[in-house]
Amino acid sequence: MIGELIALPSISSLDPRLDHSNRPVAERLAGWLADLGFACELLPLPDQPTKVNLLATLGQGPGGLVLAGHLDTVPFDEGGWNSDPFRLTERDGRYYGLGTADMKAFLALAVEAARGLGGQALRQPLIILGTADEEITLGGARALAAAGRPRARHAVIGEPTGLKPVRIHKGNLSESIRVLGHSGHASNPALGLNAVEGMHRVLAALLGFRDELRQGPHSQLFAVPHGTLNPGCIHGGDAANRIPARCELRVDLRFLPGMDLSTLRRKLRERARAALAGTGYRIEFDSLYPGCPAFETPATAEIVRVCEALTR
Numbered sequence: 001m002i003g004e005l006i007a008l009p010s011i012s013s014l015d016p017r018l019d020h021s022n023r024p025v026a027e028r029l030a031g032w033l034a035d036l037g038f039a040c041e042l043l044p045l046p047d048q049p050t051k052v053n054l055l056a057t058l059g060q061g062p063g064g065l066v067l068a069g070h071l072d073t074v075p076f077d078e079g080g081w082n083s084d085p086f087r088l089t090e091r092d093g094r095y096y097g098l099g100t101a102d103m104k105a106f107l108a109l110a111v112e113a114a115r116g117l118g119g120q121a122l123r124q125p126l127i128i129l130g131t132a133d134e135e136i137t138l139g140g141a142r143a144l145a146a147a148g149r150p151r152a153r154h155a156v157i158g159e160p161t162g163l164k165p166v167r168i169h170k171g172n173l174s175e176s177i178r179v180l181g182h183s184g185h186a187s188n189p190a191l192g193l194n195a196v197e198g199m200h201r202v203l204a205a206l207l208g209f210r211d212e213l214r215q216g217p218h219s220q221l222f223a224v225p226h227g228t229l230n231p232g233c234i235h236g237g238d239a240a241n242r243i244p245a246r247c248e249l250r251v252d253l254r255f256l257p258g259m260d261l262s263t264l265r266r267k268l269r270e271r272a273r274a275a276l277a278g279t280g281y282r283i284e285f286d287s288l289y290p291g292c293p294a295f296e297t298p299a300t301a302e303i304v305r306v307c308e309a310l311t312r
Helices: 002-006 023-036 099-116 139-147 194-216 261-275 300-312
Strands: 039-045 046-060 065-070 088-091 094-098 126-131 152-155 171-180 228-236 244-253 282-289
Touching: 002 023, 002 099, 002 139, 023 039, 023 046, 023 099, 039 139, 039 152, 046 194, 094 099, 094 139, 099 126, 126 244, 126 261, 171 194, 171 261, 194 244, 194 261, 244 261, 261 282
Parallel strands: 065 126, 065 152
Antiparallel strands: 039 046, 046 126, 088 094, 171 244, 171 282, 228 244
């Protein structure tokens, strides 16, 4: 089953040239689960009909347990693999393939774990959930949350953690920042307003904000115990002999439980605006996706203790 899921491309990418529908993966899983007695629904995303969530339910009634995974993968680097990324390959006691760990193998394991349960009278339902677009927008999970589905007591998400129960995660947001100046010829810099130089001011301010995050709230539950800011992508100009009128920076910000997403987004934008105050530059912002709040399940929660006992 893992091999069949790996063989079906389901890449999520903001670049439409790389993006794939995840429907073939959802349909393959639904076929297996229907054979085990699950009631299966394929739920297209409202704004992306080629992307679907899979909601498969065994048993009836409120409550229940969700085993959740995402159906999509990240893109892959051409020539960067030692084997075909769409063919499950065993090498040195490991399986290789795009999405093997993150996280198509978990969905196959969930199907296998459910085998033989169809004839039993479950006190609460077992739900196997496959979501769309986790790698870029979380659009599948957002659509389910907006629809209020599923209404279970507990969920286990099979991300690769080395079988260590993870009960807490950072939040994150991703922002696009554009600095706009005036173009001109490089022979006379005074005739233009160089957007790359303007972005230099913004970047310096954001690195200062990064230092504030480093000095802010800490949690030793994380390998990186503080908030982080990463300037991950920058583009500006089109030729060495032209003054660039536009420069764009994309940043990733991650933060701890107890820190507010909207407040951090506001502070990030305030720092960027202040860096250009009185300079003549214009600045624009876009959120690359709505962002994800930080999350924590208490250590004393029943689901945490059960997972600790099962994994020892």
